[in-house]
Amino acid sequence: MAAGAPRIFVSHLSGVAVFDPAGDQVGRVRDLVVMLRVAQRPPRLLGLVVELATRRRIFLPMTRVTAIQSGQVITTGVLNVRRFEQRPTERLVFGELLDRRVTLTETGEDVTVLDLSVHQLPARREWEIDRVFVRKGRKGSAFRRAKGEALTVEWTAVTGFSLEEQGQGAENLLATFEQLRAADLANVLHHLSPKRRAEVAAALDDDRLADVLEELPEDDQIEILGKLKEERAADVLEAMDPDDAADLLGELPTDEQERLLNLMQPGDAADMRRLMSYEERTAGGLMTTEPIVLRPDASVADALARIREPDLSPALAAQVYVCRPPDETPTGKYLGTVHFQRLLREPPPSLVSSILDSDLQPLDPEADLPAIAGFFATYDMVAAPVVDEAGSLLGAVTVDDVLDHMLPEDWRETEFHLDEEVATDGS
Template sequence: MAADQIYAFRVTRLPLLDAGGSPIGQIEDLVAIPGRPAQRGRPAEAPRIVGFVANSQRRRIFVNANRIGELNSDGVRLKSWDVDLNPFKPRPGEVLIKAELIDRRIGDEMVSDIALVEATDGTSTRWEIDKVRLARRGGIGRRPTYRLADTSEVPGLFDNPTAMEAEAARLRDIHPAEVAAVVRALPDAQRRQLAHAMDDERLADVLEELPEEEQVRIVEGLDRERLVGVFDEMEFDDLADLLGQMSKAQQERMLDVMDDDDQAVLRLLLSFEEGTAGGLMTPEVVILGPTATVAEALAEIRKPDWVVSIATQVFVCQAPYKSPTGRFLGVVHMQRLLREPPSMELRHLVEVCPTVAPDTSDRHVAEELASYDLLAVAVCDSAGRFLGAVTVDDVIDRMLGTEWRKRHRPANRTSTP
C-alpha cells in the first residue's frame, strides 16, 4: 500500500486480524464523521475515520479505530486480543463510506473512492479523509475520467442533519470527563440538543461526570422513553445522587419510569442520609457464592461493564446473591484469583475484611479504605447481610466537595463547538 494514502475501497477487502496476526473477520466498511470548520482561532479539522465495520463469527461488529494497531496490505490488525461482538448499530452523525458515499452522484460526477491519510498529534494516531476520487463518464466508446478533489470541494458529502449530531459523533471516543467539560461550556439549548444526539449509554456516562444540578437540568428535558434508556445505563449510586437533588414530586416522576426492582433499590438508597456509607454505596458489585469457582469469578470480573474499582474483587455471600444477600463471608481479590487453579472454590480463598454499617460517616469510610488499602469496602446491616459497597472513587468525589466538577478541566479537554 502507498505510504501516504490508502483508499477506502481497498481497505474493505482486507481481513481483520487479532493481535497475533491471525484472521478473525473481514472488513466490510469504514465509519466516518465530519470535520469542523475553522473558527475562533481553532484550525479546521478534516473528516476522519472513527471505526471499521467487520464481519466476525457471522456477526456485523464495530471495531473502534483506537483499537487498531496497524493497517497495511496484510490487513487491519488489533492492538489487543479482546473483541466486542455486540452488533454494529449506526449512530447519528456518522456515515458509512462504502454503503453511503461510494457511487454517490455529485453533479455530473460520481464518488468512486475515498483517500485516507494517517495523521498524528504527537500522542495519538488517526485516519483522516484527505481526498475524494470523483469519476466522470466519457462519451460513447470513451473511458471514464477521474480526478482527486479536496473535501472542501464536496461539502455536501459529509453533511449531517444537525450540527449537534455531528458534534456527538466527534465526541464519541472522548473520555466522558472531557465531554462533560464540553457540555458545561454550552448554552442550555445546545446542551439539550447535544444530549438528544447522544445514545443512551454515552449520555449516561457523561451525566455521571456532571455536577448533580446540571444533570437535573438535562434529565428534566428527556421524555419517558429516553429516561428509561438512560437510567438503565447509569450506576445506582449515581442515580441516587441525581434523584437526591430533586423534589419529592420530581423523584416520583423519575422512579415511575423504572421497573419495580430498580425502584426498590433506589428507594433504599434514598432512605439513607447524605454523607453516610448507605448514601454512597452501590449494590451493583460482583457477588458470588462460596461454592463458585475461580473460573466463574474470573469470567464475571472480565465483563467490560464493571468499573475498575468494582472488578478488582469478588464479594462472597450466602444465598441470595442479590442485595440484601445472605450472610456476608468476605472477599476474594483479583490477584488471588489469578494465582489459583480454575476449579478451586471461592470458600477456600475468602479473606475476612473490614465492613461498615449503612450509617457510618463518609469520613470513617475513607479512613477504612486508606487503612486497609482497599478499592471498595463492604456495607453490611446489623444481621451481617451484604447491602452494597462504597468504592474509593465515590469517596474521593465526596471528599472533594460539590464544586470540584465545575472547577475541573481535563488536561486534554476537547474544544467546545
C-alpha cells in the same frame, strides 16, 4: 503551514495533541473558533480551543500556530492560560457549525454540514474556512443515519450559517468525539450552550448518556434530565450506577422523583428508594447495589469471568463478595471478600470459599465519610463491602465515590491553580 499546503478538514483536528517548540505536550484541540463575515466571505479562523491536562480550556490564537502536520499542532511564543470565554461574534466549529442545515444557493436545496475545511492564506498567518462537506437529503437521527449524496462545495456556495437553528442535529459532532472517555465528553457538553447540550444529549444512546451524566456537575445533570421525555429519563437513570442515579434523583422535587421511579423497572426503583433512604454522606448513601456477588460453591474461574465484564469499573472489579443466597442485594449471609490478585494466584477449579478474606471488617451502612475514608486508608482498599446488622451484603462503596464527596462540591468545574501565563518557548 507553508503556502500551498493542502487544506485540513476540521474533523481531523479533534483531539489532536498541541506541542510547544521544545516538544512538550501542552494539551489537545477540543474546538475551533471562527468569526463569520458578511457578503458570504469565508469565515476567518481565529484560533483553537485547547484543553490542558488540568481540563482548563484556553484559547490559542492561530498567530501562535507554526505548523499543523502529522497529527499534531506546533505552537510558539507565550501561551495565555486564561480560561476561554466565547465572545458574541465568535462561533465554535464543532459545537455550532457541524450538523447544521444550510442551503445550496444554486439550487435552494437544504443540506446537512458534515465537515469543514480550513487553509492558510498565502504569505500570511491567517486562516479561513474555504469549503464545506455536506450531505443532501433529510437529517439523520441518533438511530438512523441519513442517506443521500455527499459533496464538497465552496463556502460561497451555501447560505444559512448565520441563522439561529432550532433542532440542530448532533450526529457529526458525536462522530468527532466518539473516542473520548465519558469524563472528557462530559467536559465537552459542559462547555456547550444549553440548546446545543440538549441536542447532543438527545442524540446519545442511553448507556453513553448515563456514563456522561455521571461525570457532569449537578446543575448540568438536572438541566439535561429535565429536557428528556420522562420515559427516556427513567431509562437513562436505570443505566446509571445506582448510587449516582440515587444522588441525582435526590436533587429533584419529590413529585418528579415519584413520577420517574414509577416509570422504572420495579427492581431498579427499589434499589433507588433504598439508597435514597440513607444520608448522602454515609456508606449506605455512597454504595452501589450492584457489586459482584458469588455463592461459596463458585469457582475461581467463575470469579475471573465475572471481573472481566467490560462494563465494570476497575474498583468494582477489584474484588468479589461471597454470600449465601439470594445473590441480589440485600443478599443472604455475607461470608467474606476475595481480592482479584488472590484469584490470579489460585487454580481455576478452586472454590472461592477456600480463599476468603474473612478478617476484613465490613462497613456499617450508617458509617460516616471520615470513617469510610479511614477504612480505605488503613486497609489500602479500592472498594469495601457494606453489611447490615443481619449480616446481609447491601452493596459496596468504591474509592471514586469517596473522593467525589470529599472534594469541594464544584470540583468538576474548577482546575488546579495556575499562573495566568506560562512560557511555552522555554523562557
